[in-house]
Amino acid sequence: MTENFEISVLRYGHRPFRDKRITTHVALTARAFGASSVFIDQRDEVLEQSVHKLTDRFGGNFRIESGVNWKRLFENFPGTRVHLTMYGIPVEEAVPRIKERKKPVMVFVGSQKVPPEVYSIADFNVSVTNQPHSEIAALAIFLDRYNEGKELREQHNGKLRVIPMEKGKKVEFIPNEMECMEILSEEGASDLLISHLKAVKDLAVKIGEKCNARLDLIVAGSLLHDIGRTKTQKIDHAVIGARVLANRNVSSEVVRIVERHIGAGITADEALELGLPEKDYVPETLEEKIVAQADNLISGTTRIKINIVAEHYRKLGLNLQAERIMKLQKELSSICGIDLDEIP
Numbered sequence: 050m051t052e053n054f055e056i057s058v059l060r061y062g063h064r065p066f067r068d069k070r071i072t073t074h075v076a077l078t079a080r081a082f083g084a085s086s087v088f089i090d091q092r093d094e095v096l097e098q099s100v101h102k103l104t105d106r107f108g109g110n111f112r113i114e115s116g117v118n119w120k121r122l123f124e125n126f127p128g129t130r131v132h133l134t135m136y137g138i139p140v141e142e143a144v145p146r147i148k149e150r151k152k153p154v155m156v157f158v159g160s161q162k163v164p165p166e167v168y169s170i171a172d173f174n175v176s177v178t179n180q181p182h183s184e185i186a187a188l189a190i191f192l193d194r195y196n197e198g199k200e201l202r203e204q205h206n207g208k209l210r211v212i213p214m215e216k217g218k219k220v221e222f223i224p225n226e227m228e229c230m231e232i233l234s235e236e237g238a239s240d241l242l243i244s245h246l247k248a249v250k251d252l253a254v255k256i257g258e259k260c261n262a263r264l265d266l267i268v269a270g271s272l273l274h275d276i277g278r279t280k281t282q283k284i285d286h287a288v289i290g291a292r293v294l295a296n297r298n299v300s301s302e303v304v305r306i307v308e309r310h311i312g313a314g315i316t317a318d319e320a321l322e323l324g325l326p327e328k329d330y331v332p333e334t335l336e337e338k339i340v341a342q343a344d345n346l347i348s349g350t351t352r353i354k355i356n357i358v359a360e361h362y363r364k365l366g367l368n369l370q371a372e373r374i375m376k377l378q379k380e381l382s383s384i385c386g387i388d389l390d391e392i393p
Contacts, residue, residue: 054128056154056192057086061119062161065093074185075158076100080111082192083200084156092116108207123170128153130172133187134163137174144194147173156191158184206263210300221300223265226250229272236279236293241349246272248350253343255392257336259385266336270306273299274340277307284323287311287330302336309333310341312362313373332377335384342377342389354390 058079063072073096076087080100089096093115100113123130129152137143147154150172157167168174177187192200212219224232233243250271257267277290291308295301309315314331321327332338345358355378362371382388 054151054153056084056156056195057088058084058188059117059119059123059155059157060087060089061157061159061163061167063089063091063093063096063115064160065091065096068160069093069096071160071185072096073099075188076113077103078185078189079156079192080104080109081200082189083196083203084192085110086112086114088117088119088122089113089115090117090119104207106207106209108205120164120166120170123155123157123167126153126155128155130155130157130170131191132157132159132163132167132171132174133177133184133191134159134168134174135176135179135181136168137176140175140177140191140194143173143175144191148195154195156188158188160184208265219298221298223300223303224269224273225265226268226272229269232273232294232297232299233276233279236276238276238279242275242278244350245347246275248352249274249340249343249347252347252352252392253340256339256343256381256385256389259387259392260335260339260381262335262339266300266302266306267339269299269303270310270336270340271343273303274307274310274344284311285325288325302334305334306332306337306340309337310344312345312367312370313338313341313377338377338381342374342381345374345377346389 058075060072060075072089072093076096077100079087097113097115100111104111129147129150131143131147131154133156157171159167175191177190208223210221212221233246250268253267253271254264257264273290273294275286275290276293277286277288280286280289280293287308287310291304294304294307309330309332311330315323315325316331317327317329320330332341346353346355355375359371359375362368362374378389385392
């Protein structure tokens with residue numbers, strides 16, 4: 050399979066007071082179908098803010114810049130320059146030749162009649178059918194052919210995620226710190242519980258920074274890990290808390306952090322013995338492991354050493370669980386490059 054290189058999109062002929070909606074769609078199509086950036090020839094701060102806001106909500110590192118000198122940018126681009134036009138060579142012929150060059154790609158997308166020099170500057174003038182239609186459709190099809198459909202499966206790790214459903218609509222979200230506090234308040238969390246959650250969050254974030262983990266998931270997962278204690282103080286508080294958050298459309302990634310935070314996890318056999326729904330509650334992702342271990346190292350609001358934690362489990366006859374916690378400490382310490390007990 051041919052290696053793909055970074056793609057940027059150059060939008061020509063934008064008129065801020067007339068074309069804002071369609072140029073926004075060009076930018077969103079570029080982002081959704083695998084481009085890394087879009088450049089707009091006319092300055093439009095409102096358009097930039099709209100795209101930045103969407104990227105912040107749905108994730109990714111997409112870049113937008115308006116007010117560029119289109120001719121200088123296109124002429125001096127150090128890669129393959131593609132112009133989408135109904136007068137070009139068919140897209141199915143062009144894409145293999147473009148990919149053979151093994152260079153970054155810039156795609157020129159016009160709105161008004163484009164200057165004649167664009168045709169000569171472009172390395173490839175490419176048509177998606179030779180019939181008149183939308184430049185947005187042409188851009189989407191070109192990017193999809195170039196990326197071979199892989200962009201459709203890409204996870205952007207945004208705050209919001211649309212969940213595919215046969216019927217209806219569902220959007221999950223990763224709550225920020227303020228939203229977590231609102232959820233805790235609405236569920237009746239006590240001041241004592243909130244103090245513990247904040248202490249776990251502070252330590253989990255420090256570990257996450259050392260491990261290069263996703264801090265948005267760690268903040269939400271650590272602040273909400275004991276939300277089930279607003280309903281029960283039993284061991285099923287993790288399962289109940291996960292259910293509470295799922296009903297609030299909180300991200301399934303955060304829900305799993307909450308569900309798997311007890312000790313260093315509970316196996317399916319152990320869950321059955323404890324009267325929990327029979328499934329595996331052992332943390333799998335880096336963020337799940339970090340929140341679970343941060344919780345192990347915080348008693349109330351007090352930081353405790355891992356040996357004390359393990360000894361507590363052994364005194365309860367939970368030797369296997371103690372070994373699991375020690376193993377998790379060693380794993381995360383190795384990833385962080387420092388013993389978790391030594392993190393200030």
